[in-house]
Amino acid sequence: TPLSLCSGQSTPNTLHQGGFTDDGDDALSYFLHEGNSTVLLNVKAQSKTPVFSFNPATMQFGTTYYVSAAAGNDSSGFASRKDVCFSITTGTPVVWHALPTGSMTGNSNICPGDNSQLHLQFSTGTAPFVVDIFSRNIRTGSTATTTSNSLNNNPDSVQVSPTDTTEYELRLVTDANGCSTAYPTNTKVTVNVNTAPMATISDAVQCSDGGAN
Numbered sequence: 001t002p003l004s005l006c007s008g009q010s011t012p013n014t015l016h017q018g019g020f021t022d023d024g025d026d027a028l029s030y031f032l033h034e035g036n037s038t039v040l041l042n043v044k045a046q047s048k049t050p051v052f053s054f055n056p057a058t059m060q061f062g063t064t065y066y067v068s069a070a071a072g073n074d075s076s077g078f079a080s081r082k083d084v085c086f087s088i089t090t091g092t093p094v095v096w097h098a099l100p101t102g103s104m105t106g107n108s109n110i111c112p113g114d115n116s117q118l119h120l121q122f123s124t125g126t127a128p129f130v131v132d133i134f135s136r137n138i139r140t141g142s143t144a145t146t147t148s149n150s151l152n153n154n155p156d157s158v159q160v161s162p163t164d165t166t167e168y169e170l171r172l173v174t175d176a177n178g179c180s181t182a183y184p185t186n187t188k189v190t191v192n193v194n195t196a197p198m199a200t201i202s203d204a205v206q207c208s209d210g211g212a213n
Contacts, residue, residue, distance in 0.1 A: 011032075011067055025073055027074035029077075032065055037068070040088065044058055066093055068089055068090070069088070070089070071086070097175075097179050102181075103123075106118045107191060111194055116160050117158070118133065118168060119156075120151065125177075127154060129156070130151070132172035133169065133170060133171065139165065160191065165193050169183070171187075
């Protein structure tokens with residue numbers, strides 16, 4: 001199973017725990033590459049440690065890459081791939097995933113007792129999604145955070161039933177890969193709860209005809 005990482009995360013420094021035999025002019029270095037676990041194909045980066053991060057200019061999310069340790073003649077501190085005794089270990093597979101991104105819209109006006117739908121659209125990420133929605137009652141100032149799990153559709157929606165005009169903020173989106181994106185407080189939807197109209201009927205004024213004297 002490949003090591004699953006989110007954009008912005010790096011491979012750990014503990015990937016390679018094996019030994020290294022130096023015959024006096026060798027170097028140990030690490031390669032991030034495609035191909036398979038024992039073939040260096042389309043090398044993306046090399047380093048003196050097994051720590052690598054995602055480079056959007058040369059890599060793609062969802063593609064399996066490998067981190068391999070290699071030993072060979074020292075060439076500016078790195079193992080030379082031209083060394084006839086160049087040796088490479090079985091690489092560790094790793095996949096990077098894009099951070100999920102989403103937006104939220106909703107109905108702006110409802111009547112007392114009605115429900116409202118907060119509509120969520122996800123641009124990146126893998127379903128199912130989990131969203132954290134922060135709410136603030138405009139009249140009382142009370143706040144709460146609601147977590148909605150298993151949003152499998154795109155777009156999807158979350159039903160809310162405010163009793164007063166309430167402001168909702170999309171705060172966090174997490175996808176099936178465990179990647180999360182926190183949102184600033186300007187991702188807001190306000191649901192206005194209108195005052196129910198009240199009609200009153202007053203007593204009719206009774207008039208009597210006046211007689212002529």
